[in-house]
């Protein structure tokens with residue numbers, strides 16, 4: 001298996017940590033259509049530097065504006081939290097991260113969308129070649145939870161039928177402001193057959209786990225060895241997911 005070199009993501013480093021990002025409409029374009037089962041070739045030429053990888057997948061963060069998509073991505077990529085900042089994501093942007101999954105270098109190309117773009121065709125074009133979608137609501141916002149059904153309708157319409165989908169209830173650290181109970185998230189996820197976890201971009205709770213689970217699932221779908229037991233994303237997040245540390249150690 002040949003090792004590829006990942007292109008450096010736009011805005012590498014910690015740009016958002018330094019304040020709002022400038023608008024850059026029209027600078028990002030969808031990568032090439034990816035095969036349904038697997039690996040995505042680098043959509044940009046290598047600029048030198050960066051990590052090597054064996055297989056790459058496109059992951060999209062979706063959900064209402066303000067639910068914490070950008071913070072979740074920054075937490076995963078840089079291990080930092082953008083406290084109290086409302087980072088206005090304009091259009092769409094991506095960051096790369098390479099994970100080691102059972103000795104295989106899996107590159108996740110993670111696309112961050114802006115919630116207010118929901119009904120605009122620009123976002124829809126990106127759904128088509130996404131291998132996985134992380135659908136977020138904010139546990140302190142009932143409206144963001146109520147909108148999940150609309151997001152699912154949109155996903156059914158525009159995403160690949162076999163897209164890996166996970167529901168995340170973010171901001172679980174805000175214990176006193178909970179408007180959506182964990183049980184409600186679980187119930188909705190069950191209804192739609194989705195893996196589900198509560199997360200916190202602030203404390204990092206379950207953030208790496210969500211992306212690792214996605215990487216494991218996608219890696220196995222594209223290169224399952226004969227006799228290798230099937231990876232089950234539902235079971236994995238159920239088994240490994242942690243409750244909010246304030247209430248459920």
Ligand SMILES: Nc1nc2c(ncn2[C@@H]2O[C@H](COP(=O)(O)OP(=O)(O)O)[C@@H](O)[C@H]2O)c(=O)[nH]1
Pocket residue numbers: 063064065066067068069070071072082083084085086087088089115170171172173174199200201202203
């Ligand atoms: N307490 C808490 N606040 C968060 C969390 N994630 C994001 N936020 C805050 O929520 C606001 C919106 O986050 P942002 O990532 O810009 O949301 P996006 O519009 O979905 O990208 C910001 O003020 C963040 O600091 C979290 O896990 N916990």
Ligand SMILES: [Mg+2]
Pocket residue numbers: 069070071087088089112113114
């Ligand atoms: Mg954002």
